[in-house]
Amino acid sequence: MTAVLESPATFVVDQPSDRVGLRGAMAAEWTKLWSVRSTMWTLAATAVAVVGLAALSTGTRSASDIVDDPTRLSLIGIFLGQLIFGVLGVLVMSAEYGTGTIRATLAAVPRRPVVLAAKIIVFGAVALVVSEVFTFVAFGVGQAILSARHAVGAQTAIAQHAHALGVKVPPSIKGLVSSSGTASLGQPGVLRAVVGAGLYLVVLGLLALGLATIIRHTAGAISAFVGVVLVLPLIVQALPASISNAVARYLPANIGIVMFSTNHVPDDLGPTFSPWTGFALLVLYTVIVLGVGCWVLVRRDA
């Protein structure tokens, strides 16, 4: 062997550890995540779904409608957003298998649990930031629209009554009516619901990542994810009430609804877990799926 090979190469960056590890793997995952357009597209689509549906659901309410949970109404886009977010979670892993880059990835970092951990941390962190931003924006937009519509509705009603009575409406009444029928972050359960909506999206994204690690194919993993989130609730609903009431509360989608509702959960949901108990259960599911994924990743040939 020549001297050239024995001397350390000049382009090697100083590393704090003595072997390839989580730090490098995370840097690689960060580069991979932002160097494909699908990341921006799915994030943008999730934003449109979450914020757009907040505007739509609140904007189409007639002014006289009674909204039982204005918070949930403004976060209703989570139903659609979770599916798009799930696709991104799936792609983080399945795209590697679909394109064959998994072999380059695992050749660079042969300790496979480190690769999976890097994906979980990088995708999870990005998901947390963007989903919390999306849900807070959705909440803000939704409440602003509700407030505006209620104000219009109430003022119209007041104006009609005033006209019939032949009295003038004092200007101060406008400020009072605009706060009715909307939620603010200071009210009980509202901040928890908005934060919870974002957390729900993050955990579902990681669940999708775990499913993709097990299934390895984009289409298969997305199908499994949609099955868990959308189809399972439909099946449970079709079961006799005695069974569905016992089972429904364990479903990720139903846990999600509780998480982004304030204290009033829809009656047709049946018995539910409390928001944080449900969240803990959802995290448990995700840890199990990711654990199985890790086991499969280590055991199977790449």
Place this chain on the structure above:
Amino acid sequence: MIEARGLSKRFGDVLAVDDLSFDVRPGTVTGFLGPNGSGKSTTMRMIMGLDAPVAGSVKVLGRRYHDLPWPLREVGGLLEAKAIHPGRSARAHLLALARSNGIARTRVDEVLELVGLSAVAGKRAGKFSLGMGQRLGIAAALLGDPAVLLFDEPVNGLDPEGIRWVRTLCKSLATEGRTVFVSSHLMAEMALMADHLVVIGKGKLIAETSVADFVARSSKQAVKVRTLSPREFSDAVTNAGGTVIADPDGSVTVTGLSAPQVGDLALSIGVSLHELTPVASLEDAFMELTEQSVEFRAGR
């Protein structure tokens, strides 16, 4: 240095790699030769720790691949062309690999320059030709300036100029003292590139030898002959126990007789020869050795 010992791999009922042992030494290009489906790629993947052997082991630089501290700085592999996300640029692909192993960003542009992809480094790789994909794969292998290089069918999809480039590159990497292990199903290509050969068929080791010895061991010596009396000459060769095949360019190829025997035969029957060339029949040597082990053969 690569040391395989009793390496075996089973896919269902098929023993894809069967008790394979060989050494690949630094400073030379070692060709990994075998028909398609003989287990070359599987062996390459086992060397790089991507597939787990059912028996045996393989070490690179004295360690299992899994235990290499900085894999990309020690081993570079081209396993399949175009194993890249079609939406990702060549530069981003290499940058992700570089960052995982603590390799500086500047090295990415260096290897892109080296393989001639600088001009398209920022383009989405989905538009790359197979040849460009091969070059990108080679760039990824060279990224960490590793002492061991594994190239699985590197000339696939390359134009003649690209093939010559790969050949020169492999030789110069070996001259620098590196271990270069190149697989191919094309004997002629190996003869031009490699010094040593590991020949396998149906997952079994057939030969581990130098290229020169491999050719010499073949019983099929061929002689290219040009004569104005092909008819008379052919009869004489057939009578002497040889076989004659007419070539499209008007010459004939004689097998079963050595060049001196053919010359003497022509003299004895009074036929003049305009050409008498012993042909190093590498393909024949290869075919002969792997005849029993070709998995899929046409017309059977």
